[in-house]
Amino acid sequence: MRLELGNIRIEDVKFGSKTEVKNHTLYVNKEELITLLSEDERLASVSIELAHPGESIRIMPVKDVIEPRVKVDGPGGLFPGFISKLDQVGSGRTHVLKGTAVVTAGQVVGFQEGIIDMTGPGADYTPFAHTHNIVIVADPVEGLKQHAHEAALRNLGLKAATYIGEAGKNVEPDEIKTYEVLPLFENAAKYPNLPKVVYVYMLQSQGLLHDTYYYGIDVKQMVPTLMYPTEVMDGAIISGNCVSACDKNTTYHHLNSPVIYDLMEKHGKEICFLGCVVTNENVTLGDKQRSSNMVAKLVEFLGADGAIISEEGFGNPDADLIMNCVKVEKKGIKTVLVTDEYAGRDGASQSLADADQLANAVVTAGNANEVIYLPPMEKLIGYAQPADIIAGGFDGSLQPDGSITVEIQAITGATNELGYNKMTARGY
């Protein structure tokens, strides 16, 4: 399966009378977009604001972040099962509005949404301080249950990103990158001397608003399955998550799934990248056993020599991570894990909820409990009150001057376990 990604460099985003890309500037017709998004009767109000890197702006509570993309050539469209029909995606050509992001904000649960500061110390921790953001704040109609609110916001973000992505359809990209993985036997035959590597892609599926979707299906209802690496680039996986902001994978992260891109970089040179095993993180022991058995079986079935296994979330999913690792290692296949840590505010506690000596190669995205002071910003998009109850906040987190002292857990994408960031933790 072969996909061309045409990256269109966007250097600024402005409101305009027509949604279009001109000279590396994206113009968004605000009224047209609001009209489109207001069609959802679960939402009482929708407003749109822009936030640029370096501006004194705080966005919270953030639900999801989505990169605008558009299908230019080949079957299907973005976000199959939600926005586009259920065609097989991952081939042809897709254009990307690089440097922009749609950010959805609103108070869904209060606990489980994140903070994005566009400047100051918090900006170092989130990739979305460095994108030109089109922020959509939507409030639900009175009495709407939280899961219905989540579904409405999820859909709204995908819809907005698709609408904006269309602006890149007829624009000449600044660069075109080609990603291709051949069918299994051809792939292995083409690179007979390179070690064969599989990516085990764990998705949050604990339920109760901790859900991820693969081609429209809630992944807690599926068994582990195989995926070509390019499928995510067209939005085969989307986030339906309300969970600690630091290590939930936003839809943006899935579209730019970093292990996939970095394995593709080495594919055909130092490794033979066979593809991905997509799996879940369900809560019952039986589900964990079934899924981890199947992960190990599929990795073996593919004939892999090595596997990278990435986690989403923490605590309960630590058990899935270790089960996947141990079962794959016991088949003689070498693993590297990507996780983050909850070592306490002083960094002195045990970091994971499970451990095994076979997990001897681990990449950590940092300690999510580390406390940070976020100074007041000149402008707030959304609501600041949830700071005291947000995951990572505590009584008194929000000060009268608008400053917030929280664990970095509350910052969107701060300890992303797909390995999107440059942070790590060291033992001192």
Added chain:
Amino acid sequence: MIDKIRVVWYLNQFFGQIGGEDKADIPPQKHEGGIGPAAGAGRLLGDRAEVVGTVICGDTYFGENVDTASEQVVELISTFNPDIVIAGPAFNAGRYGVACGAVAKAVTEKLNIPVVSGMYPENPGVDMYKKYAYMVETTNSAAGMRKSLPAIVKLALKVASGEPMGTPEQEGYMPRGVRVNTFVEERGSKRAVNMLLKKLRGEEFVTEYPMPNFDRVAPNQPVADLSQAKIALVTSGGIVPKHNPDHIESSSASKYGKYDIAEFNTLTEADHETAHGGYDPTYANENPNRVLPVDVLRDMANEGVIGELHRYFYTTVGNGTAVASSKKFAETFSKELLADGVDAVILTST
């Protein structure tokens, strides 16, 4: 001229030159200047620092009165107004190592002054107190004094300088088990790919998170006769009285709550809710018994299946809460449960 760094040294009765085992029960005392190894270190400190005082306590006295002794030692140390405290080295002397560690903990917490020590890695004081002091690895006997003193002094000068501390390898201290975030050149995914390449090629690689010896707890024996047993409910699912009166955090909880349920035959939306930030609270709020099954246990008590339901439940939020915090909570309330004659606990999670 820059003021010299003021060092206070903590020693036991033996290294403090008071006596052997027969003097191990002496209470804390202080002396101006350095004694024993503290005197020997004077030359090593050069003109940057000086040992302004030595505090000595017998190992037996300390071991038998840890809390009081810690307080007394801290009190004596504070009179010298030090910039840094050096304790030991204790080598493989268990009681002395634990005393040095306890002093480090008390000095860190009460005086907010850094502590440097030295011990043999298997000294129990290392595991118990490593996060409170920078400890140099020593040999297992005092024969290694000549080698360990320069290392301790070097480390102490670095710590006292206030400059950021490097890694254990760089600075020569035993890992304290403290995880600190830092930014590196490459993103995590790339580090993972490179680590896998090394592992596949059989080359040396360094994990970013060495797996700890995981603390697994073996289940207790079953309760012999439930119908006579007093059962308590404990939860990490965050059930609290309505409006969370003690403000237990939605994640990374710093406290637990103890609440009376004597008046409740069941929990309802009107009186209880969850403070937990790790799941959709809709169903727990609608019917808090789903997480804290007061209703079912009342039925069981009425039917004689269990003896009785304890009148208090203990609750916290498990979401993102450090294992060390959970351990501390349970250590405290387990004593209360025992004192209240509770025979068994039903621990619910989410």
